[in-house]
Amino acid sequence: MRRLLYLLPVAVFGIIALFFLRGLTLNPREIPSVLINRPVPEMNLAPLPGRGENTGLATADLKGRVSLVNIYGSWCIACVQEHPYLVQIKKQGIVPIHGIDWRDDPVEGAKWLQKHGDPYDRVGIDPAPGRTAVDFGVTGAPETFIVDKAGLIRYKHIGPVTPETWDKVLLPIIKELNK
Amino acid sequence: MIAEIGHFALILALAVALVQATIPLIGASRGNATWMALSGPTSTAQVLLIGISFAALMHAYVTSDFSVMNVAQNSHTDKPMLYKVAGVWGNHEGSLLLWITILALFGFAVTLFGRNLPPGLKSRALAVQAMITVGFLLFILLTSNPFARLEPPPINGSGLNPLLQDPGLAFHPPLLYLGYVGFSMAFSFAIAALIEGRVDAAWARWVRPWTLAAWVFLTCGIALGSWWAYYELGWGGWWYWDPVENASFMPWLAGTALLHSAVVVEKRDALKSWTILLAITAFGLSLLGTFLVRSGVITSVHAFATDPARGVFILGLLVVAIGGSFLLYALRAPTLKTGGLFAPLSREGALLLNNVLMATGAGTVLLGTLYPLFADALDLGKVSVGPPFFNSVFLPLMVPMVLAMGIGPLMSWKRGDLAGALSRLKVAAIVALIVAIVTWVAQGGSLGPWWAAAGMGLAVWLLLGTLTELAERTRLFRVPVGQSLLRLGKLPRAAWGMTLTHAGLAVFIAGMTASSAWKVESVQSQKIGETVTVAGYAFTLKTVQDVQGPNYIASRGTFEVTKDGAHFAVMQPQKRSYKMPPMPTTEAAIETTFLGDVYAVVGDASSDGGYVTRLYFNPLVVWMWFGTAMMVFGGLVSLSDRRHRIGAPTRAPTHVPANSVKA
Amino acid sequence: MKRLVLGLALILVPPAYAADPSEMLKDPVLEKQAEALGKELRCLVCQNESIEDSNADLARDLRIIVRERMAKGESPEQVKQYVVDRYGDYVLLNPPFKGTTLVLWLGPFALLLLGVAAAFAFFRRRGASGGPVPAAPLSAEEKRRLETLLKDKDQ
Numbered sequence: 001m002r003r004l005l006y007l008l009p010v011a012v013f014g015i016i017a018l019f020f021l022r023g024l025t026l027n028p029r030e031i032p033s034v035l036i037n038r039p040v041p042e043m044n045l046a047p048l049p050g051r052g053e054n055t056g057l058a059t060a061d062l063k064g065r066v067s068l069v070n071i072y073g074s075w076c077i078a079c080v081q082e083h084p085y086l087v088q089i090k091k092q093g094i095v096p097i098h099g100i101d102w103r104d105d106p107v108e109g110a111k112w113l114q115k116h117g118d119p120y121d122r123v124g125i126d127p128a129p130g131r132t133a134v135d136f137g138v139t140g141a142p143e144t145f146i147v148d149k150a151g152l153i154r155y156k157h158i159g160p161v162t163p164e165t166w167d168k169v170l171l172p173i174i175k176e177l178n179k
Numbered sequence: 180m181i182a183e184i185g186h187f188a189l190i191l192a193l194a195v196a197l198v199q200a201t202i203p204l205i206g207a208s209r210g211n212a213t214w215m216a217l218s219g220p221t222s223t224a225q226v227l228l229i230g231i232s233f234a235a236l237m238h239a240y241v242t243s244d245f246s247v248m249n250v251a252q253n254s255h256t257d258k259p260m261l262y263k264v265a266g267v268w269g270n271h272e273g274s275l276l277l278w279i280t281i282l283a284l285f286g287f288a289v290t291l292f293g294r295n296l297p298p299g300l301k302s303r304a305l306a307v308q309a310m311i312t313v314g315f316l317l318f319i320l321l322t323s324n325p326f327a328r329l330e331p332p333p334i335n336g337s338g339l340n341p342l343l344q345d346p347g348l349a350f351h352p353p354l355l356y357l358g359y360v361g362f363s364m365a366f367s368f369a370i371a372a373l374i375e376g377r378v379d380a381a382w383a384r385w386v387r388p389w390t391l392a393a394w395v396f397l398t399c400g401i402a403l404g405s406w407w408a409y410y411e412l413g414w415g416g417w418w419y420w421d422p423v424e425n426a427s428f429m430p431w432l433a434g435t436a437l438l439h440s441a442v443v444v445e446k447r448d449a450l451k452s453w454t455i456l457l458a459i460t461a462f463g464l465s466l467l468g469t470f471l472v473r474s475g476v477i478t479s480v481h482a483f484a485t486d487p488a489r490g491v492f493i494l495g496l497l498v499v500a501i502g503g504s505f506l507l508y509a510l511r512a513p514t515l516k517t518g519g520l521f522a523p524l525s526r527e528g529a530l531l532l533n534n535v536l537m538a539t540g541a542g543t544v545l546l547g548t549l550y551p552l553f554a555d556a557l558d559l560g561k562v563s564v565g566p567p568f569f570n571s572v573f574l575p576l577m578v579p580m581v582l583a584m585g586i587g588p589l590m591s592w593k594r595g596d597l598a599g600a601l602s603r604l605k606v607a608a609i610v611a612l613i614v615a616i617v618t619w620v621a622q623g624g625s626l627g628p629w630w631a632a633a634g635m636g637l638a639v640w641l642l643l644g645t646l647t648e649l650a651e652r653t654r655l656f657r658v659p660v661g662q663s664l665l666r667l668g669k670l671p672r673a674a675w676g677m678t679l680t681h682a683g684l685a686v687f688i689a690g691m692t693a694s695s696a697w698k699v700e701s702v703q704s705q706k707i708g709e710t711v712t713v714a715g716y717a718f719t720l721k722t723v724q725d726v727q728g729p730n731y732i733a734s735r736g737t738f739e740v741t742k743d744g745a746h747f748a749v750m751q752p753q754k755r756s757y758k759m760p761p762m763p764t765t766e767a768a769i770e771t772t773f774l775g776d777v778y779a780v781v782g783d784a785s786s787d788g789g790y791v792t793r794l795y796f797n798p799l800v801v802w803m804w805f806g807t808a809m810m811v812f813g814g815l816v817s818l819s820d821r822r823h824r825i826g827a828p829t830r831a832p833t834h835v836p837a838n839s840v841k842a
Numbered sequence: 843m844k845r846l847v848l849g850l851a852l853i854l855v856p857p858a859y860a861a862d863p864s865e866m867l868k869d870p871v872l873e874k875q876a877e878a879l880g881k882e883l884r885c886l887v888c889q890n891e892s893i894e895d896s897n898a899d900l901a902r903d904l905r906i907i908v909r910e911r912m913a914k915g916e917s918p919e920q921v922k923q924y925v926v927d928r929y930g931d932y933v934l935l936n937p938p939f940k941g942t943t944l945v946l947w948l949g950p951f952a953l954l955l956l957g958v959a960a961a962f963a964f965f966r967r968r969g970a971s972g973g974p975v976p977a978a979p980l981s982a983e984e985k986r987r988l989e990t991l992l993k994d995k996d997q
Contacts, residue, residue, distance in 0.1 A: 129903035
């Protein structure tokens with residue numbers, strides 16, 4: 001019994017070390033969304049200037065079809081990186097992409113789309129303090145949500161969409177949801 | 180060329196460390212004196228080689244040699260010389276080189292001062308030191324070479340994080356490392372003792388001063404970091420329970436426990452296997468801190484850029500060093516002879532209680548720090564463990580500790596008289612209670628936090644308890660005052676050390692309580708000429724001007740501050756924008772008074788034509804720094820005790836100063 | 843790798859502005875409550891700061907939204923729930939006491955108990971003076987034996 005007590009430190013350390021080993025493959029900065037399988041938040045966002053009357057984004061617009069909701073802003077550096085790829089996805093016509101211009105000057109947001117291309121069906125503006133973004137549990141831009149036909153959030157991708165994440169993660173989910 | 184010499188010196192040091200880690204160890208087990216003696220010259224060679232390497236990197240920084248990648252990434256020609264020097268350890272690779280330089284210095288110190296050590300113990304301990312060196316040298320050489328070249332060299336470097344360009348933070352890492360690495364001494368000697376199967380008073384007498392020295396450095400390092408956070412981060416906080424802060428606090432707690440249990444080993448030959456365990460744990464927690472900061476498994480504001488390959492390597496190092504040591508402990512500790520007996524109510528008992536609480540405290544901090552990782556790994560979801568958790572769990576643990584700190588020193592060894600000690604503490608208890616009640620009334624009862632009264636009461640209890648012990652030692656009021664003074668003069672320095680550190684902690688607790696409980700804060704948009712009054716200090720914003728620094732531009736606000744209509748101070752906080760890398764920092768203006776810090780921060784221009792200003796009155800903050808300084812000073816005084824003098828571990832104190840009176 | 847981290851920082855951290863005093867509520871009692879709540883909510887982009895302490899935009903947004911909701915008459919608990927519903931328990935700096943945090947909250951007490959029990963066992967085993975509970979006083983015979991024992995050890 002006493003002998004066992006002397007083994008306690010090495011046992012405790014062993015357990016901690018196993019957790020560390022596991023921890024090396026985890027990313028503590030990646031915070032999964034708690035909104036998965038929950039309905040898209042209530043919203044009715046005004047359109048970007050120059051994109052036409054009825055092009056804002058409302059909750060009802062996300063029902064009936066699988067769609068993507070992409071959070072962007074003209075101030076967002078990483079958005080520049082993913083944007084050409086979004087434009088490409090738009091051309092493939094697999095899934096409609098909607099944008100939320102987050103914490104931005106709408107004029108700048110519109111100009112930015114003119115410059116980098118406009119992959120969006122609908123774009124809603126969510127000026128500071130970004131109430132809709134908070135309803136979506138957004139922590140930064142870009143973020144991309146997959147919304148199913150029933151208007152439920154099914155996946156959240158943090159950071160730029162790259163060809164790799166598209167092929168391996170996002171596209172399979174969209175295909176599955178479209179079945 | 181010089182960088183290559185530095186790199187080559189590291190490789191040579193590795194070869195030397197391999198020799199030092201093996202041959203003396205074999206020599207010790209075979210009783211071969213020549214082989215054992217090899218540990219001396221090898222540790223000298225190591226300090227020279229690693230010293231050359233460190234000097235080479237320092238040279239690259241001082242001369243801004245941007246062909247060295249490390250310098251290019253972390254330095255800039257415009258940087259003031261102090262920060263070019265500090266830049267050496269302001270990054271992952273350089274800080275590791277500093278770590279190992281200090282390790283080599285400590286190893287060399289054993290050779291230098293350890294002439295009286297039993298040769299077996301010495302050579303084994305040095306071999307263990309060398310094993311740690313081997314691990315870290317491999318880590319540097321294989322994953323984090325500070326001397327890697329950049330082709331072609333950039334015209335200028337990308338600069339040091341401006342937050343780090345501060346005198347407080349420039350010296351924070353070296354002090355911290357002196358503390359962390361200092362615990363390697365206790366560790367190596369613990370492992371050596373386990374191999375020998377012998378722990379005795381001579382062992383403790385050798386380990387105590389080194390642990391104390393490490394503790395002093397670590398205390399300084401942590402305090403410097405806190406002080407920096409206090410004046411640099413711009414909202415008057417000084418401790419955030421951030422994983423990196425916790426990483427330095429856990430070894431401190433374990434080290435403090437070790438200091439106290441080593442006393443029991445030395446004086447009473449008891450608690451031996453527990454002390455060995457603490458010695459391993461204190462250094463183990465230092466290594467763990469290194470892992471946490473550099474592996475990226477825990478998020479922290481201060482973390483170095485992380486790299487999984489490095490994480491795997493350090494984890495391997497941890498498993499070998501800590502896991503191996505604990506395994507050795509499990510095998511060998513039961514064979515250690517149990518020592519002196521003592522009653523639960525005795526000085527030893529009080530020190531044991533201290534140890535239980537300190538260890539629980541360290542365990543709590545460890546659990547809180549690692550819990551987000553545990554939860555994530557077990558798929559329990561992401562959780563945050565922040566200051567509210569630590570404050571509500573850790574601080575209550577320290578209450579019985581402080582209570583016991585008042586009583587413990589009044590108990591005698593082996594079997595103490597609790598009732599007697601308590602009756603001598605009557606005055607302290609009554610005054611502490613009065614102070615607590617007065618505090619409660621003065622803050623307007625429940626208008627202030629309830630724990631403020633408790634905190635102030637505890638501070639007074641500890642201070643008076645410590646003074647009571649001093650009075651007891653000098654038999655104050657029982658013998659003529661002159662004789663008491665004489666006794667005071669003859670007190671051993673170690674006793675003074677204890678009195679100073681415990682009283683320092685009391686002062687610290689008072690400062691911590693007051694600054695957390697009664698901070699007055701005002702954030703507003705202030706126009707030029709407008710006056711805002713905070714805690715009786717009237718701040719008039721006179722001007723906000725642009726000023727040019729060596730590598731930044733700043734907008735500098737000028738406040739004229741008056742108290743009760745009389746001039747108090749002119750305060751000039753700055754908001755700096757550094758050029759390389761581009762980053763804003765705030766430089767708070769702080770006027771320290773005995774009762775509290777007057778603290779001003781100037782921010783951006785606000786939309787109504789004013790400036791955002793943050794004005795604070797932080798009560799008794801200087802008491803925290805002063806209390807910490809007392810603790811550090813107490814540690815130094817205790818170190819200067821000739822019984823602790825490094826290098827005299829086996830000699831009994833026979834020498835009596837000529838001018839002292841024989842009792 | 844370093845570049846990746848830097849890149850990540852750029853994605854995650856929108857440009858920072860200093861907190862604006864205009865955010866604060868007029869009602870000082872409500873403002874105090876909002877502040878206390880804000881101290882318990884983690885700034886999601888800056889890792890170890892509360893939203894009250896952070897200059898990040900998202901922290902500022904949450905400060906404003908917290909205050910808006912409190913001004914509308916929601917209790918601090920309701921507002922807290924609102925934020926947790928969107929960001930999960932991760933946003934709470936003070937983790938809630940529930941199944942998944944049982945070990946966290948009870949661990950320290952278990953450690954303390956373990957420590958006390960170990961000390962108790964230590965004295966029991968030594969039997970030096972009857973254990974930590976105020977046991978029956980030693981008999982004269984026991985005392986004598988103890989004295990000799992202690993004396994032996996001193997030599």
